[in-house]
Amino acid sequence: MASSPLLSVPTELLLAVVEAIDDVASLRGFALTCKLACVLAEPVLYRAVLVTTGSQASRLAKALQQQQPSTRADLVQALDLRLAYSRDANVEVLTPLLGTMTQLRALSIESPFAIWHSGAGRAPWEALTQGFRTLFLDAQCGAGLQKLESLTIHWSTEASSFWLLREFKPILTLPALQSLTVSRAVLDDDLIDGLDAFAGTTPLTYLELIECFVSPKALTAVLALPRALRSCHLGFMRHSPSDPGNYHSASPEQHLEALHQQRFSLQQLIWFDRDFAYDTDVCRVSTIPGSGLYDFTELHTLTLDGASALLLSTLLSECAPRHLDRLRLIRHDTGTLLDHPADSVIFTRIPGIPPPFALHQHLPTLHYLDIVFLSRTYNTKLWTKPDRCDHVKRLGEDYHARGICLTIFAANRGGVVPPYLFGEEPPREKPVYHAENAWFSPEMT
Secondary structure, three states, rough: OOOOOOHHOOOHHHHHHHOOOOHHHHHHHHHOOOHHHHHHHHHHHHEEEEEOOOOOOOOOOOHHOOOOOOOHHHHHHHHEEOOOOOOOOOOOOOOOHHHHHOOEEEEEEEEEOOOOOOOOOOHHHHHHHHHHHHHHOOOOOOOHOOOOOOOEEEOOOOOOOEEEEHHHHHHHHHHOEEEEEEEEEEEHHHOOOOHHOOOOOOOOOEEEEEOEEHHHHHHHHHHHOOOOOOOOEOOOOOOOOOOOOOOOOOOOOHHHHHHHHOOOOOOOEEEOOOOOOOOOOOOOOOOOOOOOEEEEOOOOEEEEOOOOHHHHHOOOOOOOOOOOOOEEEEEEOOOOHHHHOOOOOOOOOEEEOOOOHHHHOOOOOOOOOEEEEOOOOOOOOOOOHHHHHHHHHHHHHHHHOOOOOEEEEEOOOOOOOOOOOOOOOOOOEEEEEEEOEEEOHHOOO
């Protein structure tokens, strides 16, 4: 029997061909041509796997179980479980196989009910959730999770739109985990038991909490775990219609106190303010706990989603971060904020946009100010009012004279809210004004 012509091609060239094929169906077809092609293609085929239906989960489980021992399971480095909103059975068949994926580096798990709470079709997903609960609470937290570097969990439970992180506590202390993103989670006081033994030991550098309910003790305990947290995204209960239970939520002042544990490493901070997210201006000054952000020596980028009285008080005081380079202000507004002058030399309250002289005085290293108008209204025209354009131009010139580059962005989120699930388009920010060349987007006129 004649050998395959592929055998005469240098292996290095075949490997380059395999890596260049970006279509899964074509790569699968190549793998079926001969044993050599299969050996070369399978590491690429199984390197990153996306599962969106129960039937896909079944086929993947069957393929992983065909080999004993399952060497294919060792090939999986990234697994993305993004189940569509359906009543698919068999979505749970992959759960026992996760422990065999010893090279797994990235895991994303998404429930179709992470936002919309409905009992219909929940049974298959509950079986999967219970399987993961068992896996995460295993003494070794699953052999396949020991090399996990990135974990994302968007889900809910049968009884509630929220889930208890304490039931999956070992994920917080995974030995290689560097990035953790969770949504719709409850971090209550019961979570802290035993975590103090891991304080300052985990390699976590990125933490994102989306629509989560967090108690003061839990937040303090979680932020004490990383050796050096570099990026933190605190998004607490912005769009959730109801309280997940009788819990005591941490106040903004307690958030700041808990973050202080990472003051020597934190470089980027995204701060959501629930109470003032939709206000045009904040008319009260908060009492700043401790030294505020002054001791955050590495903080160079700060994003404020909503007009936070506490954070704006901190920025416009001696408690401001010493080395901040970029400040981003996200306002849930259609641009009406720009109709109110904010360049007065007399600072008597905290405006929605800090006046140039105040930023220059308290943030001497600031080079970039980004203002993002996030609206639910489509086709909002920001520059239809001449007076608004004139004011923005003067404001931009004032910032520029103090070494601060003002850029304004516009984004539309429609009816979609975080977390953004599979197939959902997150808001895309489009620049609509650059102070550097006084450019106004013609699309917004």
